[in-house]
Amino acid sequence: MSSLQLAREQLAQQLSRHKYGHHVVSLGEASLHAHRTIAVGDSFAEVLQRAQLPIGLVRGRVYQCAGVAPMSLAVALVQRATAEGSWVGWCASEHLNWSAAHNAGWCLERVVQVSCAEHWCEAVVALASGVEVLVVNVPSHVSPSSLRRTLLSTAVQQCVVVALGPMHGMSSDVVFTATQRTWLKENELQEQVAFASQKLSVHVGGRRVPSEQYFSLLVG
Amino acid sequence: MNPHSYRVAIVRAIGSDARELNALAQGITAIAPLIEVVDDEHVLVPMRGPTRYFGGEKEVAERLFSCAPKNATLTIGIADGRLAGLIAARMAQPLFIVPAGETADFLAGIDVRHLDQFVDISANTLSLLFRLGLSTCGKIAATSKQLLADRFGPDGNMLHVLCAGEDLHPPLIEKIPTLYYAEGHYEEPLVQVDAVFIAAQQLAVPLVAKLQAEHLSMCRVIVTLTTEHDDMSERVWYSAAGFHEQGLLERVRWQVTTWLEESSGLTAGVHNIAINVQNTVPIGHEQPRLWGGRSESDAAARMAIARVAGVVGQEHVCVPEWHGGRDITREYELVPAHRVDLARHEAxxxxxxPGVLRPAAWSGDMGQHAPMQNIFPPEKVEVLNHLHAAVEVTGRHHVRSEPQYIRRNEHLFLVRTWHGPWPVEERWWDPLRQRRVVRMQCLVDDGKQEQGWLVTLEHRTWWLVAVYS
Known part of the structure; x- marks a missing residue:
């Protein structure tokens, strides 16, 4: 019997002896913090399940967002994580529109942005020691060997890395690629028409994905 | 002279880096003890002792000028109180002395909208003060303190004190015996910055917790580091609002890093660290939450933020802050993380x-689908019609001709479809900050893929401000 199972049984016995113990019907499987995945939105959860992957972002893995709308994909991927208490570090050269992130459901009180080009690797490793999700864009001057060492450090620190755009030849665990975008409009009856949202056709691939998948994601 | 104010000199080192500022602080310490490094450009020197010793303020100023680092220019402002000193140092060429007792008159003419450069107060509060007719420090000082406190809370109280030429906390003249003290003695000397930082963290965290349990926050603290060979680094740190652990640790890191980088160098590791709290301020009560409040991950994130600030510099580690306005690319601004309180959940x-006055829908509203990527700084583009002439918008917000192309960096993009224009007129009441902008959504094609762009027209120039990435 593993130590986790033993601890679980002991806890169940203690609870059953408690005066309110009769309310305790069963206990869920215990798991270490490092083994718990970070929550994702329903669309992502469904496609990850179809792709026979753990439902959620697995700590230590690299997820890549690419295609016609990489930032929208990354924001949607990370939204549930910020809402459920995870800190997100933004270490990318692209300037995120924080209003758009707020509208997408991000809890901005748990977000930090690091602007650095020179010490990018050191900054990513330092930030990974305390935040659970890192959104990065690898600068062109970072060599593949430095990038490999950096990603190894983030993996050791159980940090999820979400990469925007290319990874300098390195393969990612899961790659979300927005292949096509359809614009949806609002206020059709009024004089002024505006883009209300986008519907993205997303391809899911990557070295950890046994069977490639497609799904649609509504953004906005 | 106001009995609540004390003469201070603010030394401003323009163009200095951390190492040079530390060298300047070391030089000034030989003239006056217990100086404060206010920020990365200013050093505060209490003037009472040095003035008597050297025979006058000008004589002290001459000695301060002699401490100037090689690559920095010094300006000095001498006044009663920190705020007047900071403003005088900004105006100095290179020395500006506000005569004793005349600080309130000096401050009376200062525009309140410039105060956010010197005081930790939001631009929105200052803008509101201006619109209420309290446009100068003199008008604020003449207003009832009770009224300001009722309307603006602690900020109003603070502004009244500062605008009257007084100080929230007078400068430290001598060390005060205190109940709040933490000291660590290390058998194995600490030779690396990170080791010193972690040791300081182990001292600071329980000390901050102890103060918080008594609803206090440290606002002035002396941090002393001693090596085995009795080399010593002592710094006074001050924050009017009070330090949280992260803010204090960032200052300790600065102190350690600059000390280790000194030209003389250290001959031994640090074997003693002491944190001596000199002044405290009451903190607002915060009800602990059963769910959704502070968590272990918040504490870990704060430590990571302090760590990464040590790697890339404090100004490069930012967090978003709500600023409001009608421009969807500027509703949130980035502020350095060390300037905000990350420890208090409510803060x-x-x-x-978003502010309560954020409009749900208004005439220039583009809807909730904001572009995901800001282009910063905005790129100048040309929006052209079918004749390759610039597209113009009338005063009634009608487009004179249909946009057909957009030229960006000498590359011509075909406009597939466009929506707008949506007008925005911001801060029409403020002649200095008012803006009139027209915005337009464009779906452009570069031959490979379609992109959604948000372009604006301001002062007859088109700008690409955001992309639906």
Whole structure:
């Protein structure tokens, strides 16, 4: 019997002896913090399940967002994580529109942005020691060997890395690629028409994905 | 002379880096003890002792000028109180002395909208003060303190004190015996910055917790580091609002790093660290939450933020803060993380919560689908019609001709479809900050893929401000 199972049984016995113990019907499987995945939105959860992957972002893995709308994909991927208490570090050269992130459901009180080009690797490793999700864009001057060492450090620190755009030849665990975008409009009856949202056709691939998948994601 | 104010000199080192500022602080310490490094450009020197010793303020100023680092220019402002000193140092060429007792008159003419450069107060509060007719420090000082406190809370109280030429906390003349003290003695000397930082963290965290249990926050603290060979680094740190552990640790890191980088160098590791709290301020009561409040991950994130600030510099580690306005690319602004309180849950939530006056729908509203990527700084583009002439918008917000192309960096993009224009007129009441902008959504094609762009027209020039990435 593993130590986790033993601890679980002991806890169940203690609870059953408690005066309110009769309310305790069963206990869920215990798991270490490092083994718990970070929550994702329903669309992502469904496609990850179809792709026979753990439902959620697995700590230590690299997820890549690419295609016609990489930032929208990354924001949607990370939204549930910020809402459920995870800190997100933004270490990318692209300037995120924080209003758009707020509208997408991000809890901005748990977000930090690091602007650095020179010490990018050191900054990513330092930030990974305390935040659970890192959104990065690898600068062109970072060599593949430095990038490999950096990603190894983030993996050791159980940090999820979400990469925007290319990874300098390195393969990612899961790659979300927005292949096509359809614009949806609002206020059709009024004089002024505006883009209300986008519907993205997303391809899911990557070295950890046994069977490639497609799904649609509504953004906005 | 006001009995609540003390003469201070603010030394401003323009163009200095951390190492040079530390060298300047070391030089000034030989003239006056217990100086404060206010920020990365200013050093505060209490003047009472040095003035008597050297025979006058000008004589002290001459000695301060002699401490100037090689690559920095010094300006000095001498006045009663910190705020007047900071403003005088900004105006100095290179020395500006506000005569004793005349600080209130000196401050009376200062525009309140410039105060956010010197005082930790939001631009929105200052803008509101201006619109209420309290446009100068003199008008604020003449207003009842009770009225300001009722309307603006602690900020109003603070502004009244400062605008009257007084100080929230007078400068430290001598060390005060205190109940709040933490000291660590290390058998194995600490030779690396990170080791010193972690040791300081182990001292600071329980000390901050102890103060918090008594609803206090440290606002002035002396941090002393001693090596085995009795080399010593002592710094006074001050924050009017009070330090949280992260803010204090960032200052300790600065102190350690600059000390180790000194030209003389250290001959031994640090074997003693002491944190001596000199002044405290009461903190607002915060009800602990059953769910959704502070968590272990918040504490870990704060430590990571302090760590990464040591790697890339404090100004490069930022968090979003709600600023408001009608421009969807500027509703949130980035502020350095060390300038905000990340420890208090209420403060962090308040920082990013949209204001109550945020309109749900208005005539220039583009809807909730905001572009995901800001182009910063905005890129100048040309919006052209079918004749390759610039597209113009009338005063009634009608487009004179249909946009057909957009030229960006000498590359011509075909406009597939466009929506707008949506007008925005911001801060029409303020001649200095008012803006008139027209915005337009364009779907452009570069031959490979379609992109959604948000372009604006301001002062007859088109700008690409955001992309639906």
């Amino acid at each position: 962090t939530v308040h920082r990013v919560t």
